[in-house]
Amino acid sequence: MSKEIKHYLGDKxxxxxxxxxxxxGVIVSTCIVLIGGIIFMSSHTQTVVSFEHFKxxxxxxxxxxxxxxxxxxxxxxxIIQFGVLLLIFTPIARVVFSIFSFLMEKDYMYVIIxxxxxxxxxxxxxxxxxx
Amino acid sequence: MTVLLFTLIVLIGAFLAGxxxxxxxxxxxxxxxxxLTLGLGVDIxxxxxxxxxxxxxxxxxxAAAYVKEGITNVRIGMFxxxxxxxxxxxxxxIATAIKADYIxxxxxxxxxxxxxxxxxxxxxxxxxxxTSVLANYFKLNGSYPTEGGMKQYAxxxxxxxxxxxxxxxxxxxxxxxxxxxLKVIGMDNIMKIPFKVxxxxxxxxxxxxxxxxxxxxxxxxxxxxxxxxxxxLGVICGATxxxxxxxxTKTDKLKIVFAVVVTFLALQMIxxxxxxxx
Numbered sequence: 419m420s421k422e423i424k425h426y427l428g429d430k431x432x433x434x435x436x437x438x439x440x441x442x443g444v445i446v447s448t449c450i451v452l453i454g455g456i457i458f459m460s461s462h463t464q465t466v467v468s469f470e471h472f473k474x475x476x477x478x479x480x481x482x483x484x485x486x487x488x489x490x491x492x493x494x495x496x497i498i499q500f501g502v503l504l505l506i507f508t509p510i511a512r513v514v515f516s517i518f519s520f521l522m523e524k525d526y527m528y529v530i531i532x533x534x535x536x537x538x539x540x541x542x543x544x545x546x547x548x549x
Numbered sequence: 550m551t552v553l554l555f556t557l558i559v560l561i562g563a564f565l566a567g568x569x570x571x572x573x574x575x576x577x578x579x580x581x582x583x584x585l586t587l588g589l590g591v592d593i594x595x596x597x598x599x600x601x602x603x604x605x606x607x608x609x610x611x612a613a614a615y616v617k618e619g620i621t622n623v624r625i626g627m628f629x630x631x632x633x634x635x636x637x638x639x640x641x642x643i644a645t646a647i648k649a650d651y652i653x654x655x656x657x658x659x660x661x662x663x664x665x666x667x668x669x670x671x672x673x674x675x676x677x678x679x680t681s682v683l684a685n686y687f688k689l690n691g692s693y694p695t696e697g698g699m700k701q702y703a704x705x706x707x708x709x710x711x712x713x714x715x716x717x718x719x720x721x722x723x724x725x726x727x728x729x730x731l732k733v734i735g736m737d738n739i740m741k742i743p744f745k746v747x748x749x750x751x752x753x754x755x756x757x758x759x760x761x762x763x764x765x766x767x768x769x770x771x772x773x774x775x776x777x778x779x780x781x782l783g784v785i786c787g788a789t790x791x792x793x794x795x796x797x798t799k800t801d802k803l804k805i806v807f808a809v810v811v812t813f814l815a816l817q818m819i820x821x822x823x824x825x826x827x
Binding site for chain 2: 437440443444447448451452454455458459462463464465466467468469470471472473474475476477479480481495496498499501502503505506507508509510512513516519525527528531532534535538539541542543545
């Protein structure tokens with residue numbers, strides 16, 4: 419009985435950490451997007467934009483490397499994109515976190531299942547689909 | 550259109566999308582895409598890129614609220630994510646290969662289906678007959694807290710559920726949506742998982758699945774920061790407020806009104822796709 423209670427408490431701790439992780443992830447990425455937005459808007463409010471036609475060749479910050487490079491130059495759009503990137507990584511962090519908690523539970527089948535999911539996501543990072 | 554005007558319109562639209570999406574359980578993507586394509590003439594590729602970001606934002610935002618209740622079945626989620634992440638990437642690849650008009654028509658059809666599913670009364674099929682060999686092998690059966698103590702439940706038709714998740718993931722990658730309606734069919738109807746568990750678990754899966762497709766869309770240049778900025782800010786504000794209102798209000802009437810709006814948008818999308826005005 420006592421073992422069961424302990425296990426349940428352990429689960430609760432994991433849930434609390436996970437909830438905090440998700441909330442922090444969303445708040446931090448939102449703030450970064452907002453900061454980038456303010457920097458960009460401060461000099462571009464009257465710039466005319468059109469998204470009527472998809473022009474992938476004109477996409478400026480479409481890889482992690484480009485975004486980091488733009489960050490160094492303090493470019494508003496790069497900062498927005500970095501915030502977006504962080505937002506994308508929030509659910510991925512949840513997968514990594516779950517893998518660790520399976521590892522602590524010594525549930526190796528689910529460590530492997532979690533790693534498969536993580537590998538698919540990492541593969542998507544390297545997938546080159548541009549024409 | 551100037552950046553200022555564009556940002557303001559998208560900001561308000563995304564706020565409403567996040568608000569209504571969380572109140573009705575339909576998610577943000579289904580409104581963001583028609584708003585951008587029909588309302589502002591944005592190319593469907595950019596609209597999908599913006600939508601997938603809104604899906605992640607809503608998912609993580611509401612997950613943080615749900616997680617405290619501790620009813621997500623991480624094993625079911627992780628197990629099915631093998632199907633949803635692989636198929637999401639397949640979906641993105643299909644999107645690259647087919648004409649934009651087809652994507653718009655498929656989106657319209659899924660939108661109609663989602664509106665229908667939103668109004669359909671949900672039936673809880675859950676029970677505790679642990680008959681599925683696969684569910685036992687993969688340790689998918691679980692329990693959740695109720696007023697009368699912990700309640701056990703068994704998972705059924707693992708193969709069927711897994712296959713349904715493959716369809717849901719493909720559409721998620723293809724259209725930049727969460728595919729919540731299809732995940733509900735897979736989890737509630739096929740696998741017979743109780744609502745309390747399926748809602749939060751499907752939300753977990755939606756975020757992870759969207760993350761996989763979002764990275765591919767980023768590389769394809771479909772996530773434009775000028776659109777992503779107001780979409781992210783608007784959706785997160787709207788969804789947060791929506792989650793707070795949801796605890797206190799009944800949403801039955803809102804769902805009917807929303808279903809009518811969504812049906813109208815769906816028909817317009819189908820028309821747009823068929824007439825080639827994309």
